[in-house]
Amino acid sequence: MLAERFRKLRGLAWRVMDGIFENMWDYKYVPIEIIARDSGVEEHKAEKVLKTLSNEKLIELKQTEYLGAAFTFLGLSLYSLNRFVRKNIVTMLGEKMGEGKESMVYNCISKWGEAVLKFHKVGYTSFKRVREKRDYGDLHYTVLMIRSAKNEFNALKKLHSKVSVPKPYGWEGNAVLMELIDAKELYKVRLENPKEVLDYIIEEVREMWKLGIVHGDLSQFNILVNPEGIWFIDFPQAIDLNEIETDEELRMAEEILRRDLTNLISYFRKTYRVEVDADRIVEEILKS
Ligand SMILES: Nc1ncnc2c1ncn2[C@@H]1O[C@H](COP(=O)(O)OP(=O)(O)OP(=O)(O)O)[C@@H](O)[C@H]1O
Ligand SMILES: [Mg+2]
Incomplete structure (x- = not known):
């Protein structure tokens, strides 16, 4: 279409x-x-x-x-695609991989081979949006889609090669071009080694914190798994600790880290009966 x-x-x-x-x-x-x-x-x-x-x-x-x-969302998405096309970065659009409330995801052929093109549909709702409203006044909602794509791209750029995330290839308008990961969402998979996987996830979240990024929407829906490994996806709401200006913002970022980890740990408890002390882990990460 x-x-x-x-x-x-x-x-x-x-x-x-x-x-x-x-x-x-x-x-x-x-x-x-x-x-x-x-x-x-x-x-x-x-x-x-x-x-x-x-x-x-x-x-x-x-x-x-x-x-x-x-x-409109559709117009901006086509326009963003065109910016990739005229730079010869995207050469062919493939199948739609999914469309939900927050994004529309396609696979495509790019300069780097097969890739994923994610069109952002909404603006992220972290404290930065509040600050944005103050700084920029009344913006059209499509501007927020662009900022959301930019935020995801920047987070991926900071993390990739150090944390397991798709390689970011490019950002235009509301679209982010990234590596295609051939894997399934965590909630669709029955793990054989849940404790090991959870420990690995926690170590990666700690690494993200050290690199100054809090995911902000971590869950069984935003982690991809295959027999070779796991990948974190979906970073439009990510918080960059280097952009934090006040103690209140830092406290909010810490709360979001806590929420991310608590969500995930409770998923592992309910699904696999793996018991981990979420509070202790959060305190440890905050200290690292
Ligand atoms: N790099 C990728 N490689 C493979 N599949 C991906 C990649 N990025 C996204 N997907 C697929 O697209 C789906 C939606 O992507 P993502 O989680 O980033 O967006 P979303 O904001 O959750 O979208 P929505 O809320 O609209 O579902 C993922 O659950 C996954 O199946
Ligand atoms: Mg998602």
Whole structure:
């Protein structure tokens, strides 16, 4: 579906979308005049293209004191894909691997071979979002999708090669390109050595903490397993300890680490009757 929609779009449409993309941090709905100016497309032509894109649900038009445009999730995703395509980073879009509330995941062929393209649908809801609102004012929700993708990409960049996560290849708009891991979610697997796996997970979480990252949404749904190993995925909510500014934010990060570990440990207790003292582990990690 995405590939078909992609093929239908022409140069003029991409240029007009460039105009929205470049200005979406400054305007919740980017005025047509600005889009025309920045995309080098005449205003009446830009308006025509925008109306077509709006009928196709790729952008949202809003008339206030002026006529303005913003992306929809689908429009932003196609535009982000195009940024990868025109840089020759993604050469072919493959099958949809999944779509849920928070993302749409495709496999694709990239410069590095088969890979995963994850389109972010929501903005993350950590304390940083609160700070963002204060710093940036009223943003269109699609800007938050972009920040969420950026946050995931940055966390993967900090962790990969030191912690078991997919290799991050690139970030454009709301899309993150990363290594494809051929493995199943933890909740779908019956482990033969649950205690060993849990101990390994705890060591990796400790390593992430030392590298300054708290996952923020750790669970049996965001860990992939195969006979060769385990991988942590899904980092849009990750907290970077280096960006923390106040004691209150640090306390929140510690609480999120506690929640992550407690969730996982209770999953292992319920599923495998593995007993581990969550509080003790959290205290140990906080000290390391
Ligand atoms: N690098 C990867 N390699 C293989 N499969 C992946 C990879 N990244 C994501 N997936 C698959 O896509 C699913 C969704 O990805 P992820 O957990 O990152 O997003 P999500 O925010 O949970 O999405 P949603 O809430 O919409 O399901 C994963 O459960 C996994 O099956
Ligand atoms: Mg997930």
